[in-house]
Amino acid sequence: MYRYPDEKGKYGIYGGKYVPETLMAALSELERAYEEVKKDKNFQEEFEKLLREYVGRPTPLQYAKRFSEYLGNGIKVYLKREDLNHTGAHKINNALGQALLAKRMGKKRIIAETGAGQHGVATATACAFLGLECIVYMGEEDVHRQALNVFRMELLGAKVEVVKSGSRTLKDAVNEAIRDWVTNVRTTHYIIGSVVGPHPYPMIVRDFQSVIGKEAKEQILQAEGKLPDMIVACVGGGSNAMGIFYPFIEDKNVELVGVEAGGYGLDTDKHAATICKGKVGVFHGAKSYLLQTEDGQVTPTHSVSAGLDYPGVGPEHSYLFEIKRAKYDAVTDEEALKAFQILSRTEGIIPALESSHAIAWVIKNAEKLKNKLIIVNLSGRGDKDVNQVKEILEERRDLRIW
Amino acid sequence: MERIDNCFEALSKKGEKPLIVYATACDPNCKKSLDIFKLILEYADMVEVGMPFSDPLADGPTIQKAHERALSSGANTEKVLELVSKLRDEFKEKPIILMGYYNPIFIYGEDKFIRDAKEAGVDGFIVPDLSPEEGTEFSRKVKSLKLSPIFLAAPTSTDERVKKIGKVSGSFIYYVSVTGITGERDKLAYEEIEKDISRIKDITGKRTVVGFGISKPEHIREMYKAPDGFVVGSAVVKKIENNDMKELENLLKSLKSATKL
Numbered sequence: 001m002y003r004y005p006d007e008k009g010k011y012g013i014y015g016g017k018y019v020p021e022t023l024m025a026a027l028s029e030l031e032r033a034y035e036e037v038k039k040d041k042n043f044q045e046e047f048e049k050l051l052r053e054y055v056g057r058p059t060p061l062q063y064a065k066r067f068s069e070y071l072g073n074g075i076k077v078y079l080k081r082e083d084l085n086h087t088g089a090h091k092i093n094n095a096l097g098q099a100l101l102a103k104r105m106g107k108k109r110i111i112a113e114t115g116a117g118q119h120g121v122a123t124a125t126a127c128a129f130l131g132l133e134c135i136v137y138m139g140e141e142d143v144h145r146q147a148l149n150v151f152r153m154e155l156l157g158a159k160v161e162v163v164k165s166g167s168r169t170l171k172d173a174v175n176e177a178i179r180d181w182v183t184n185v186r187t188t189h190y191i192i193g194s195v196v197g198p199h200p201y202p203m204i205v206r207d208f209q210s211v212i213g214k215e216a217k218e219q220i221l222q223a224e225g226k227l228p229d230m231i232v233a234c235v236g237g238g239s240n241a242m243g244i245f246y247p248f249i250e251d252k253n254v255e256l257v258g259v260e261a262g263g264y265g266l267d268t269d270k271h272a273a274t275i276c277k278g279k280v281g282v283f284h285g286a287k288s289y290l291l292q293t294e295d296g297q298v299t300p301t302h303s304v305s306a307g308l309d310y311p312g313v314g315p316e317h318s319y320l321f322e323i324k325r326a327k328y329d330a331v332t333d334e335e336a337l338k339a340f341q342i343l344s345r346t347e348g349i350i351p352a353l354e355s356s357h358a359i360a361w362v363i364k365n366a367e368k369l370k371n372k373l374i375i376v377n378l379s380g381r382g383d384k385d386v387n388q389v390k391e392i393l394e395e396r397r398d399l400r401i402w
Numbered sequence: 403m404e405r406i407d408n409c410f411e412a413l414s415k416k417g418e419k420p421l422i423v424y425a426t427a428c429d430p431n432c433k434k435s436l437d438i439f440k441l442i443l444e445y446a447d448m449v450e451v452g453m454p455f456s457d458p459l460a461d462g463p464t465i466q467k468a469h470e471r472a473l474s475s476g477a478n479t480e481k482v483l484e485l486v487s488k489l490r491d492e493f494k495e496k497p498i499i500l501m502g503y504y505n506p507i508f509i510y511g512e513d514k515f516i517r518d519a520k521e522a523g524v525d526g527f528i529v530p531d532l533s534p535e536e537g538t539e540f541s542r543k544v545k546s547l548k549l550s551p552i553f554l555a556a557p558t559s560t561d562e563r564v565k566k567i568g569k570v571s572g573s574f575i576y577y578v579s580v581t582g583i584t585g586e587r588d589k590l591a592y593e594e595i596e597k598d599i600s601r602i603k604d605i606t607g608k609r610t611v612v613g614f615g616i617s618k619p620e621h622i623r624e625m626y627k628a629p630d631g632f633v634v635g636s637a638v639v640k641k642i643e644n645n646d647m648k649e650l651e652n653l654l655k656s657l658k659s660a661t662k663l
Contacts, residue, residue, distance in 0.1 A: 008535070016535075016536050017533055017535060017536060018504055018531045018532065018533070018536055019531055019533065020459075020460045020530050020531060020554065020556070020578075021533060021553070021554040021555060021556045021558075021559055021563075021567070021578065022554075022556040022557070022558050022578060022581050022582075023558075024533050024535075024556075024558075024559070024563060025556075025558040025559060025560055025563065026558065165463070165466055166456070166457065166466075166470075171457065172457075175457055175459045178459045179459060179460075179462075179582075179583045182460065182581065182582055182583055183580075183581060183582040183583065184581075185558060185581055186558070186581065279509075281505045281508060281509060282504045282505045282508050282531070283457070283505060284457075284459075285531075290505070292505070292509065294509075295478040295479060295506055295509065295510075296455075296479075296505045296506035296507075296508065296509030296510065297455065297456040297473065297506070298456045298457050298505070
């Protein structure tokens with residue numbers, strides 16, 4: 001039976017709590033509070049009700065007929081439509097769950113980090129809905145790249161703190177959020193947006209996201225009368241992947257594939273393929289794979305998709321990789337950009353650039369996937385990326401498929 | 403361990419407490435940094451040598467920038483140990499403590515790191531992101547080489563946690579005076595700090611020094627009684643950033659005089 005994390009918050013050797021002492025008591029408090037609400041029927045019912053009424057769950061599992069035909073080779077693809085959630089991505093599942101938990105703990109000030117802005121928007125949304133103060137840390141680079149999401153968060157009543165330290169991207173936004181949390185730990189709950197950070201965060205985020213996999217399992221059994229051969233999801237920190245993988249971990253015949261951001265290619269140093277190319281390290285509170293130098297300095301990453309542009313990865317992914325329960329691969333920016341266009345044209349769905357990586361992997365490997373029944377987690381919609389892709393495709397006409 | 407205990411005892415006989423000064427190694431570069439640490443050791447009783455890291459998440463802007471300067475000058479673990487070894491050649495008795503985030507230590511290899519550090523003349527280690535839970539093994543290894551693991555205690559540490567911290571710590575405990583990151587503060591909550599340090603000393607029976615936020619002689623004078631030593635970091639690093647050695651020397655002088663009764 002798969003039962004992780006263990007009582008020390010570890011997945012094998014991965015995970016744990018590598019944080020300054022000031023936060024240790026807060027992590028224990030969070031652990032206790034979470035164990036309570038896990039058993040608390042009222043909390044679970046309230047959460048489920050909000051997922052239904054506010055988020056719009058369950059999200060459909062859609063047979064992607066024309067995309068499957070495009071792939072050929074007898075492949076049958078279903079899309080788990082997390083893009084249809086309120087705020088346009090799976091991030092709201094966790095943001096809402098943790099905001100409810102914070103409220104239960106009597107913490108009225110919420111902080112969060114964001115890269116592309118999806119988790120920031122989701123957290124700002126949950127805070128507006130529940131009447132909580134919200135501060136979102138965002139790297140200066142990302143503030144420029146995602147100006148519209150900054151305004152969105154402000155519209156929702158959140159304060160966006162521009163992070164000017166380090167590489168001014170997601171990892172630095174996490175650093176700054178942790179620094180805020182160390183300072184205001186008595187009044188503040190930190191809503192981490194992915195299955196990363198110190199225990200109990202990777203577990204909490206996984207649990208709140210596992211609604212994706214639970215629904216998908218029921219839906220595929222209903223539609224096909226059997227489990228899928230394979231589940232494919234993109235992995236940055238890895239929350240959408242963990243959410244859909246988790247309920248299938250003990251179904252050994254279901255292959256789990258995590259797709260990392262290959263950027264300009266794995267033979268360059270411009271990518272964010274942490275498991276494919278990293279080494280085990282300790283970063284943002286947990287032991288896990290990490291992109292780093294020989295001296296243990298964290299390296300800057302690159303991906304066309306801001307949501308995957310992160311040098312770390314959730315510790316449970318490192319563990320699933322080590323025990324060979326899941327496999328991890330990468331696709332490049334260009335492959336993701338092509339997939340972005342192909343899904344738009346075959347299904348009328350503009351996928352997020354993050355999710356485009358999962359789509360791209362299936363396209364790239366179609367030859368090896370003969371007659372497979374595949375679920376792809378379509379973790380978010382691509383509206384936020386349209387501007388960026390427009391600019392790229394205007395400059396690089398060779399990447400256009402039309 | 404011996405050098406640290408001797409330092410506390412010798413000062414105590416003179417009615418003094420140690421001034422412990424932090425600076426980031428190889429800031430702005432390894433060569434200049436050696437001179438800076440030599441100057442610091444003229445006045446400080448112990449020195450904390452910061453190991454540069456790309457993501458120093460317990461540090462405020464001043465020390466973050468020092469880490470960036472050091473890294474862009476090419477600093478790494480070997481070079482930090484080289485710096486320590488040169489300092490040790492000149493200052494035979496003063497304790498040298500390495501302060502560094504865990505990942506570079508983990509990558510260097512815990513065992514090799516502790517051995518090489520001892521060889522270079524290090525007396526103790528502060529690893530701010532290594533909690534007693536994750537650091538038990540590290541603590542055991544450090545102690546087995548007769549060196550001192552130094553763990554942090556915070557205002558938010560419960561009595562139960564303080565007990566754990568006491569167990570894994572060596573010669574002393576490092577009390578973080580604020581819930582927050584490193585950096586200069588105008589005023590500190592002197593009474594609360596003294597009370598909390600007494601609590602920690604009662605529970606653990608260990609010497610406890612105070613750091614984070616201390617930047618002026620009056621900070622030391624206002625809470626002189628309870629702590630066994632005073633750590634100053636950001637205020638010193640600021641002078642290094644400004645490349646103002648005269649000012650640095652004045653600051654060190656005034657801080658040291660505050661640690662005498």
